[in-house]
Amino acid sequence: MMTKRLHLLFFLVVVAASFQCLRQSVAFTVIVDPAADFNPSATTFIRTSCNATLYPGLCYTSLSPYYNAIQQSSGKLARVAIALTLTKARHMASYLSTLSREADYSTNSRAASALRDCFTNLGDAVDEIRGSLKQMRQLAITGAGGEQFRFRMSNVQTWMSAALTDEDTCTDGFEDVPEDSVKKDVCDRMTYLKEFTSNALALVNSYANREMA
Incomplete structure (x- = not known):
């Protein structure tokens, strides 16, 4: 009798747990399912x-998941593009920091120097992209139009251009470094980051041209 009761109790616990998991699964699906509020107009706009941009495929695939935040706003599109670029740049800076500690360049001073310079240049780029995002967030508060808008947009365009130049300088520093896996990996990753930065700058310019026309 005691064994049967234990089996019955175990069965009820399993059923209750399964039902709770099912409820949570359904609730989670409703929350995260992008098809629930899919906006074709927003994705077409993006x-x-x-x-x-110079890299429209990358632009669309990277930004279209944020269609709900972007809707059909050029300002929001540019802001999300800059925020995404900042995330990529920070990840790259973290990678370079780790690489500079782990890579054995003791026999190749040019490679070690290029890596250090690249890290410094990327640090400058991160600061410039962060400053651009801050300006864009201020514009979201103050709105478009007027001298304040022109001033902030000029800052964003200048800083995003500078960030792209700093990223170019990073890869240029590896030109005289002998080919190896580290050089290839760094340059490939930086090229990918530059595509994000270039796209963000192009979207910023489009937004500025539209609002200041």
């Missing part, structure tokens, strides 16, 4: 806007 695709069309990305045609103004």
Whole structure:
């Protein structure tokens, strides 16, 4: 009798736990399912806007998941593009920091110097992208138009251009370094980051041109 009761109790516990997991699964699906509030107009807007960039495919695939935040706003599109670029740049800076500690360049001073310079340049780029995002967030509060808008947009355009130059300088520093896996990996990753930065700058310019026309 005691064994049967234990089996019955175990069965009820399993059923209750399964039911609770099912409820949580359904609730989670409702919350995160992007199809629940899919906005084709917003994704079309993003695709069309990305045609103004040098890397439209990357632009669309990286930004379209944020269609709810972007809607059909050029300002929000540029702001999200900068925020995404900042995230990529920070990840790259973290990678370079780790690499500079782990890589054995004791026999190749040029490679070690290039890596240090690249890290410094990327640090400058991160600061410039962060400053650009701060300016864009201020614009979201103050709105478009007027001298304040022109001033902030000029800052964003200048800093994003500078960030792209700093990223170019990073890869340029490896030109005289002998080919190896570290050089290839760094340059490939930096090229990928530069594509994000270039796209963000193009979207910023499109937004500025539209609002200041």
